[in-house]
Amino acid sequence: MAYDYTPFPYVAPPGLIGTEPRHAVAIVGAGPIGLAMAIDLAQRGIKSVVLDDNNVVSVGSRAICWSKRTLEIFDRLGIGQRMLEKGVTWKVGRQFYGDNEVYSFDLLPGDGHKYPAFINLQQYYVEEYLVDRAREFPEMIDLRFKNKVIGHRDNGDFVTLEVETPDGVYEIEAGYLIACDGAGSATRERMGLDFKGQTFEEQFLIADIEMEQSPFGDEDVPERWFWFDPPFHTGKSALLHMQPDNIYRIDLQLDADADGKAEAAEDKVIPRIKAIVGDKPFKLDWVSVYKFRCIKLDQMVHNRVIFVGDSAHVVSPFGARGGNGGIQDVDNLAWKLAAVLTGDAPPALIRTYHQERSHGAAENIMNSSRSTNFMTPKTPVEAVFRAEALRLARDQPFAQKLLNSGRLSVPCSLEGMDLQTPGTAQVAPGRAMLDAPLASETGNSWLLNEVQGHFTLVGFGDVLLPDLPSVRRIGINQRADYPCFTAAGGHAIRRYGSAKAYLFRPDGHVCAVFDNPTEQAVLAARERALGAELEEDAA
């Protein structure tokens, strides 16, 4: 059944009739990134005002593939379970060449994780769930639809925003402006920031179809299917995904010089879909023809204006690195901004958001560009290498690994960066936490639920944790006067080691590891992660 786009109500903002007190944070854009940002800040006690020019959720399914790491972050923000229940869980990707399957990959072969490798869920559901969640913080999150930011000015220690509503224009002030206004960011445009990069000439047709039977064959197969040179779309590539509500996503590569508008017309699209699904009845739900670019801003932090998500970086869709990359931005920035606003950290900490996430964006751009290049050979010699890789992939394992239809989003590692204390462990400082099931007499839990949200020191096995009033402590396979759990199935010990302490940051990344965690060493690592060793910002 097609989604019901109920508009969110517009309420005349107080700024139209009087001066509003200065807001701590103004978030521009109520897409998944802006809403997640507001919720993360609210959970940390920071108020924000969210301004969006529109009043409905995303039209069209748009971002549909949500990675394990993203689901873990959404779990912390309170909508992970709801997404999991509604979404289509998958972990296997199959690649076909012509009629034949050449290689399949399993993104999460092991068990002992709360969340699967991926779910598919339309962006409009994610936005709906985020709006519902945001409304659970009426005192903290001021959601304003039909409030279009048309100007802003950075005054050094606060930002003035000019906002247009159906009832007129008003101004507000905010300590920080978080630009979550997407790939076409008006905030970025106003600042004249350079946003150039690789543009791919090929066009892609994206179509959501609703059908009772499954285009995967006799039964529903929750997998990612990708074709190089499929029989139904000769010489090009195709991608098929399953979504909830009997909706299927089909991506078809078009010619570089195709007429995008004509290709999006029903009389052109329907025969292309029929070539795939045959005579099974279907209904077109959403169609779009697009080209894409791979670009990032040189700097994501401009004094009091901070870019998050697509406003800061855009990638090709193959690899599910757009939305998932943006959610990791939120995860990285929210605790830092909250720590600065509450005085727990110096303002310089915000600079490390750029250091850490610009690196993540570069990794996402590199991987998605390579996938796109492999899918769309530009020169005859590139086409020959790809054709021969596909030929060898029939039986040569190395050639199967060369096939690149998308290297799917994995959490970015922050190893070697300023906030991490160097050290050696199975999960090295900088890496995102690995989940594991935990058991105790009072109930079962998951490591991610015990670790995320606060600085947490976890002792795995035979290691004694010091008494630390300011750091939460957890013991795994220990008996102590702090909360202790058993490593269910042995997963936690297998993943982290049997005599090691790990200090996790509030975003679940490891920031230090210890064989002998003294109070002094742990506190020093926590201070470092909060920016104590950074040079102060120039005034």
Next chain:
Amino acid sequence: MSIAPDRLSPDQDDFYNTLIHAHDGLGIEESHALNARLVLLMANRIGDLGVLTDLIKTARRYSDD
């Protein structure tokens, strides 16, 4: 050795990217020449006639499929 174990991963994408970019700006004849030089250099690096003969036969086998 008709089926060889994978020795490129996890660096396969780095390798492929470097290989493709080596051809930037070359015409098709120049690309053929580059590929030929590359085969000869790799052969010298492998340096084992038995292995090379096997690789040549394996590569040729796919032409006759």
